[in-house]
Amino acid sequence: MTSKPVETDVLVVGSGPAGATAAALLGMYGVKHILVTKYGWLADTPRAHITNQRAMEVLRDLGLEDKAVAQAVPQHLMANNVFCESLAGEEFGRLYSWGNHPSRKADYDLASPTRICDLPQNLLEPILIEAAGQRGTSLCFNTEFVDLVQDADGVTATVKDRLSGETYRALTVAPEWSIDKLGTHNAIQRALAARDAWQGRLYPTTNLRIQSSGAEVGT
Numbered sequence: 072m073t074s075k076p077v078e079t080d081v082l083v084v085g086s087g088p089a090g091a092t093a094a095a096l097l098g099m100y101g102v103k104h105i106l107v108t109k110y111g112w113l114a115d116t117p118r119a120h121i122t123n124q125r126a127m128e129v130l131r132d133l134g135l136e137d138k139a140v141a142q143a144v145p146q147h148l149m150a151n152n153v154f155c156e157s158l159a160g161e162e163f164g165r166l167y168s169w170g171n172h173p174s175r176k177a178d179y180d181l182a183s184p185t186r187i188c189d190l191p192q193n194l195l196e197p198i199l200i201e202a203a204g205q206r207g208t209s210l211c212f213n214t215e216f217v218d219l220v221q222d223a224d225g226v227t228a229t230v231k232d233r234l235s236g237e238t239y240r241a242l243t244v245a246p247e248w249s250i251d252k253l254g255t256h257n258a259i260q261r262a263l264a265a266r267d268a269w270q271g272r273l274y275p276t277t278n279l280r281i282q283s284s285g286a287e288v289g290t
């Protein structure tokens with residue numbers, strides 16, 4: 072481990088939608104920051120995809136709305152949730168969705184100059200990361216957050232270069248700006264949960280995967 076920590080104002084951990092957006096915004100506002108992320112590249116599956124108007128407004132602020140819209144399914148093609156036997160099978164019913172109900176459409180149109188769209192995470196992240204890099208983010212892939220400690224000098228995070236196995240420290244001298252957003256069950260949440268100030272502000276989530284023959288449904 073190097074004795075002198077790398078200094079930065081903000082350490083962003085993770086290159087998901089939250090971390091990548093934070094980095095792009097920090098770059099836009101000229102705040103010195105480093106983004107570390109655990110793997111060698113970005114999301115390889117769609118995951119988060121419905122992108123609401125508030126999120127689109129952030130992309131608009133970043134000058135990325137057009138790029139996002141160009142890759143997204145537009146709102147009018149997300150008009151229904153369809154319940155069916157299979158993609159080509161019998162349709163049981165459909166509901167208006169995502170602001171497309173005729174009685175609600177005007178509310179959405181008037182609420183914002185932007186529109187809801189469907190932009191999968193694996194398409195959004197490269198747009199954000201490209202913008203972050205162009206705006207001055209120091210991007211460190213294959214770099215894992217391990218732990219943090221806070222003292223009078225700031226927050227010192229230990230991160231590990233997963234290619235070499237070496238660890239080094241990053242000192243964030245503006246800890247009040249620290250941004251953590253890593254989904255659930257991760258190292259940074261555990262580290263923060265250990266600190267009294269964060270107690271009660273973290274919550275667990277559980278994903279359930281249910282397999283069923285369907286025989287008992289609707290009987």
Ligand SMILES: Cc1cc2nc3c(=O)[nH]c(=O)nc-3n(C[C@H](O)[C@H](O)[C@H](O)COP(=O)(O)OP(=O)(O)OC[C@H]3O[C@@H](n4cnc5c(N)ncnc54)[C@H](O)[C@@H]3O)c2cc1C
Nearest residue numbers: 085086087088089108109118119120215216252253254258
């Ligand atoms: C299979 C699946 C399907 C999903 N489907 C949907 C959906 O249909 N609709 C929807 O809205 N949402 C969906 N989600 C949820 C959605 O992906 C999350 O809400 C969203 O990704 C959260 O964004 P985030 O930026 O907070 O975190 P994430 O996208 O989880 O990003 C976390 C980042 O932190 C990095 N990281 C983690 N630990 C460390 C560490 N110790 N050091 C450094 N980096 C680290 C990760 O590599 C990643 O880059 C799905 C998730 C999964 C897994």
